[in-house]
Amino acid sequence: xxxxxxxxxxxxxxxxxxxxxxxxxxxxxxxxxxxxxxxxxxxxxxxxxxxxxxxxxxxxxxxxxxxxxxxxxxxxxxxxxxxxxxxxxxxxxxxxxxxxxxxxxxxxxxxxxxxxxxxxxxxxxxxxxxxxxxxxxxxxxxxxxxxxxxxxxxxxxxxxxxxxxxxxxxxxxxxxxxxxxxxxxxxxxxxxxxxxxxxxxxxxxxxxxxxxxxxxxxxxxxxxxxxxxxxxxxxxxxxxxxxxxxxxxxxxx
Numbered sequence: 001x002x003x004x005x006x007x008x009x010x011x012x013x014x015x016x017x018x019x020x021x022x023x024x025x026x027x028x029x030x031x032x033x034x035x036x037x038x039x040x041x042x043x044x045x046x047x048x049x050x051x052x053x054x055x056x057x058x059x060x061x062x063x064x065x066x067x068x069x070x071x072x073x074x075x076x077x078x079x080x081x082x083x084x085x086x087x088x089x090x091x092x093x094x095x096x097x098x099x100x101x102x103x104x105x106x107x108x109x110x111x112x113x114x115x116x117x118x119x120x121x122x123x124x125x126x127x128x129x130x131x132x133x134x135x136x137x138x139x140x141x142x143x144x145x146x147x148x149x150x151x152x153x154x155x156x157x158x159x160x161x162x163x164x165x166x167x168x169x170x171x172x173x174x175x176x177x178x179x180x181x182x183x184x185x186x187x188x189x190x191x192x193x194x195x196x197x198x199x200x201x202x203x204x205x206x207x208x209x210x211x212x213x214x215x216x217x218x219x220x221x222x223x224x225x226x227x228x229x230x231x232x233x234x235x236x237x238x239x240x241x242x243x244x245x246x247x248x249x250x251x252x253x
Contacts, residue, residue, distance in 0.1 A: 003243040027241040033233050042057065044148040045107070065106075077237070152182070152220055161211050184212075
């Protein structure tokens with residue numbers, strides 16, 4: 001399936017996490033905020049490039065751009081709408097919430113490098129198990145910018161101990177989609193008390209010999225929205241990404 005076909009299915013109402021969809025094509029996080037706050041969000045991303053690698057910034061009110069021939073208001077399987085930092089709705093279509101002053105940020109997603117992991121022999125457990133990738137708020141603070149601040153969010157993939165070095169090497173080649181892990185091993189060092197209770201997504205089963213490996217996650221801006229309380233923000237639901245028209249290898253260095 002090509003991205004245009006996937007986006008059409010999502011626009012018609014299919015709701016599903018997008019890990020494993022459209023192999024070979026890059027996926028992206030979405031965060032859209034009013035233009036009055038866009039500079040602070042851009043600066044926040046610039047100061048925190050690991051969790052917030054910016055692939056594109058759309059003009060105020062724009063609903064498409066060079067990364068996709070589509071509509072960011074309808075082409076993601078599931079969205080989250082925040083008002084004053086409160087989650088007020090999850091929906092498959094945010095056309096009714098859209099405003100001409102909203103600036104959309106497209107941020108790299110680690111789903112983009114999962115095909116390369118599999119090609120290198122590294123299993124992707126959440127795809128194997130048919131669940132959404134688990135994501136966690138950590139005790140690490142992002143560097144704030146203006147009115148925007150919040151914790152680092154990470155995604156976790158169990159990796160066989162003998163393949164951890166391979167996973168680090170493979171993902172380091174994709175800095176535009178979070179790159180190498182930020183932590184390997186004990187989740188308590190990130191302030192994560194229970195891997196079976198993710199803040200976003202689903203628990204994933206570790207197989208014997210697996211080690212938890214953590215990557216910076218593009219849900220970090222949503223954690224910042226909750227803490228910083230902008231009047232309106234629209235984002236993808238965690239794990240339900242925008243599938244772009246850009247090849248994943250275009251982001252490989």
